[in-house]
Amino acid sequence: MSALEQGSPRKKTKSVYISTVISIALVLLMTGLLGLILVHAKNLSKYVKENIVLNIIVNDNVNEGDVLSLQKDIEKDDYVLRTEYVSKELAAKSLKEDLGEDFVAYLGHNPLLPSIDVYLKEQYANSDSIQPFIQKLTKNSRVKEVVYQESLIDMVNKNIRIISMVVLAFTVILLVIAVALINNTIRLAIYSQRFLIKSMQLIGATKNFIRKPYILYGIVHGLIGSLISILLLIFTLQFAQKQVPELIFLRNWYEFGAIFLIVVILGILISGLSTYFAVTKYLKAKSHSLYQ
Numbered sequence: 001m002s003a004l005e006q007g008s009p010r011k012k013t014k015s016v017y018i019s020t021v022i023s024i025a026l027v028l029l030m031t032g033l034l035g036l037i038l039v040h041a042k043n044l045s046k047y048v049k050e051n052i053v054l055n056i057i058v059n060d061n062v063n064e065g066d067v068l069s070l071q072k073d074i075e076k077d078d079y080v081l082r083t084e085y086v087s088k089e090l091a092a093k094s095l096k097e098d099l100g101e102d103f104v105a106y107l108g109h110n111p112l113l114p115s116i117d118v119y120l121k122e123q124y125a126n127s128d129s130i131q132p133f134i135q136k137l138t139k140n141s142r143v144k145e146v147v148y149q150e151s152l153i154d155m156v157n158k159n160i161r162i163i164s165m166v167v168l169a170f171t172v173i174l175l176v177i178a179v180a181l182i183n184n185t186i187r188l189a190i191y192s193q194r195f196l197i198k199s200m201q202l203i204g205a206t207k208n209f210i211r212k213p214y215i216l217y218g219i220v221h222g223l224i225g226s227l228i229s230i231l232l233l234i235f236t237l238q239f240a241q242k243q244v245p246e247l248i249f250l251r252n253w254y255e256f257g258a259i260f261l262i263v264v265i266l267g268i269l270i271s272g273l274s275t276y277f278a279v280t281k282y283l284k285a286k287s288h289s290l291y292q
Helices: 002-049 064-075 088-099 103-107 127-138 150-191 194-202 207-243 245-250 253-284 287-291
Strands: 053-058 080-086 115-120 143-147
Touching: 002 150, 002 207, 002 253, 053 064, 053 127, 064 080, 064 115, 080 088, 115 127, 127 143, 127 150, 150 194, 150 207, 150 253, 194 207, 194 253, 207 253
Parallel strands: none
Antiparallel strands: 053 115, 053 143, 080 115
16 A cells, blocks of 8 residues: 555656656747748748849840850859859740740841849848949940849848748747746646655755756756657658758758757756746745645
């Protein structure tokens, strides 16, 4: 009977700790998923901005050597990420594929002009930066005109700002909820140990002596919970990339590693601090209040 009585609290304590670890893992999983969404959103924003193209139309009387020289000069600009030279023949071929018919044979000549496609760096893909860049280009005698979709650029930047603000607000809210949930879970776990804590204090154990093992357990539980959440995050990431192969170009393992590290730190920090405050609460509590 005595062994059974002793075993029952132990099983109860183990089940409480297991449920605590699972709760921490699930909350950190949601936090980590939001972190992955933020990383993907950031990378997607960068990808979209760096693929906004400016078409520099070159005068027809400029030979190919001068066009290539112009391309090299443009590539040296701090605004420019990369460039692509599109010859008259290549432009005609692309348009023929889009139209589905040979317009050159119909017209008897190729009316298209050679051009240079310019892709700007992320920080310069906005109207304020593009306008002075275009003004500088149009002063070159080899350039006929510069074509770009100003409305598209403004729309992209506006939508990215709105999405970023929404995601950031959601991140803050979820982080507050995560801290509250983990804190409440740990407080419930420590609640089952309140009589043991008070008994140790009554026989002369110091507060630090009582707190130390609980805080260590809290740190370990936070670490285990965070590692479980990281495994689930990796599985989720791999599954998402199998379902949507286009996500692979957004993959950045350095940034993902930073998110995983943040998840571990959050798990340890929140769990450790919550345990500290929960134990301290019962150390300060009066004996009669433990029955309430």
